Amino acid sequence: MQTDSKTYSRLSIVQGDITTQTVDAIVNAANNSLLGGGGVDGAIHRAAGPGLLKECRTLGGCETGSAKITKGYNLPANYVIHTVGPVWQEGANNEDALLAKCYRSCFTLAGKHGIKSIAFPSISTGVYRFPVDRASRIALKEIYHELVTNIKLERVIVICFDNSTFDAYLSAEKELSSKK
Numbered sequence: 001m002q003t004d005s006k007t008y009s010r011l012s013i014v015q016g017d018i019t020t021q022t023v024d025a026i027v028n029a030a031n032n033s034l035l036g037g038g039g040v041d042g043a044i045h046r047a048a049g050p051g052l053l054k055e056c057r058t059l060g061g062c063e064t065g066s067a068k069i070t071k072g073y074n075l076p077a078n079y080v081i082h083t084v085g086p087v088w089q090e091g092a093n094n095e096d097a098l099l100a101k102c103y104r105s106c107f108t109l110a111g112k113h114g115i116k117s118i119a120f121p122s123i124s125t126g127v128y129r130f131p132v133d134r135a136s137r138i139a140l141k142e143i144y145h146e147l148v149t150n151i152k153l154e155r156v157i158v159i160c161f162d163n164s165t166f167d168a169y170l171s172a173e174k175e176l177s178s179k180k
């Protein structure tokens, strides 16, 4: 894949809390019901307020690898894109492809809504136990691909909540950028 310095300058990997990000859309690592959960899902619902759950109730859930969009309510972000990552099952259930599909589904929805800046959490690497070294490579590969092919996308931020996630994404970035 061809990437250049412009591609890299549109990507940031930061440690922080996704609910405070001032971007057009934040991504939620949700579950199939879309009715709220723990981890980043719980944090987003708490920060967005009850309007978010009300809208989520109208969506009829979401398949693993797919995504649905809502408004951002009390969040600084205008939209929340809810995607459902795969639960890690020792790699026996197409998890790599499903995780990649989550990122692609989010970008498809972002494109449809004119979203120019988007923040992702580390999908599936919490309660869903996807190994973060592996997940970070998949995530960044899909993000780079989108940045290269979609010049309308101005900014992608990967928000890492804890140190070990942050380190994993930085290593994956180093590894992938050295292959350019």
Ligand code: ADP
Pocket (backbone or CB within 6 Å): 016, 017, 018, 019, 029, 030, 038, 039, 040, 041, 043, 044, 085, 121, 122, 123, 124, 125, 126, 127, 128, 129, 130, 159, 160, 161, 162, 165
């Ligand atoms: P999943 O069920 O997809 O594994 P989790 O929410 O359990 O989702 O975890 C996904 C990642 O989100 C983990 O790295 C977790 O530490 C992180 N996380 C939890 N809260 C936040 C937050 N407020 N902002 C960003 N990331 C968060």
